[in-house]
Amino acid sequence: MADLSPIDTRRMLDLVEAQRADGLIRNPEITVCVACRNEEANAEAIAAAITERMESVDADFDIIFIDNESTDRTVEIVKSLCARDPRIKLIVNTRNFGQMRSPTHAIYEAGGRAIISMCADFQDSPALLPEFVRRWRAGVPIVLGVRQSEKSGAALTAVRSMSYKLQETFGDYKIIPNATGFGIYDAAVVNAIKQLNEPDPFFRGLLVETGYAIETIPFKRPARAGGKSNNNFFTLLDFALNGLAGSSAGLLRAPLYVAFAFAVLTMVCLAGSVFAAFTGRSVQLWLFAAMLEGQFTMLFLFLGLLGVQVRLIADRTRNQPLVLERERVNFPDDYRQA
Structure with missing residues (x-):
């Protein structure tokens, strides 16, 4: 990923200072939230891919990485990205808060008028980002990517199938199969979900629960830049059961x-x-x-x-923080959601 030149950096800082002097707070049009844990092999590649796609649609954007207790060099690598590009931000959790709470916290902290959520391991295709932005600009409040196929073993396929079937039978609202939450959401949608104060937010289900219009885009999962997925049978089973419990009063x-x-x-x-x-x-x-x-x-x-x-x-009694943060990088004091 190319570094910003000193002239570009100076212009950016001058613009921010001018807006502060006028009493204005300028937020990006789009914030891309990237959940990561032990993704040292993919962090820099996913940042470069996001930057390339977002710059192709002339979007004013920033990127928030949220690290869920990585034990490798992920945090170190993302910090180096932050130093090279002020549009890249980092939240480091104090511990592993799980696959639901950590990504959702980043979404809640995003400052864009629309938020894109995706994973750092390339299971979500960066190629869809321009189309997400185009449809959101056309007035669609929620656009989700739907995987066309899943390459997994019999056990994982069975768990996934069981999860969708149970949610369809007992759920309070219909879940979109193979939609993992990868997509773009208007800030109004995120604010509506945030008001629910869910302690373990099943975000893809909450998107449907809001009642906002949803469009979907099918895609094939791209190849990883490196490393291997952190998901296994037990993490996916836990995710499925938590999602079912969080989205279904009928099951109780x-x-x-x-x-x-x-x-x-x-x-x-x-x-x-x-x-x-x-x-x-x-x-x-x-x-x-x-x-x-x-x-x-x-x-x-x-x-x-x-x-x-x-x-x-x-x-x-829903009133607890989703995560506790160890540190933040590149978040200005006046950064807030539009």
Whole structure:
């Protein structure tokens, strides 16, 4: 990635100082948020790819890397990028806050009138960035990239399939399959989601929950510049379960439906015992089955009511930071979301 010349840097600083003197705060048109963890092989390449694509559409932009406790040279490399280009910013977390909270925190801290979210490992194609910007400028509040295919083993495919099926069955809103959250969102959409104060935000689901119009763009996953993915079966399973729990109040009510089914079976068995008594047959098995099913009815009824109460408590007590920051680089004091 080419360095800014001293003349370009001086002009940029003069412009900022002039705007501060006028009492104005100028934010970029687009902020690109890049989530990373142990991506020393990809950090510089993804920054160069983003810069090239964003400059091709004449966009006033900046880039926020958020590092989720890397143990390699990722932070060191991104800091060097920050020193060479003031448009590149860095947030370093105090620890690993997970795949939901860390990227969302960067999105909330973005200053652009639109925000693009993507990963540093090239699972999201930088080639789509100009089209994202074009559609957003045309008035579309949310544009998402949808992967056309996923090359993964049978276990990961099964987990992904199960996740989508459960969310479709129990979810409060429809999830877009193979849309990971890679896309562009208007700042108004981000502000609406931020007001929800979700402690573990399933961001791709929350985008749908807002009700804003969504357009999708299919794409093929590009090749990584280097290294290997941090995701495995267990991290993806955890992500799927957290997403399902965060986007589905219906799942917490599922035990109530099971309780209703057992209640119906209890009534059937009681009716069978009455019929057996009138016909001179043994009623013991019927009564035993009714008693057993009645106990299951009470058990699942209790679990269902408990689940509903947990959901209500969660809705009323959402008030915690998504991450704790160790440091920031290249964030001016007057940087804020438009």
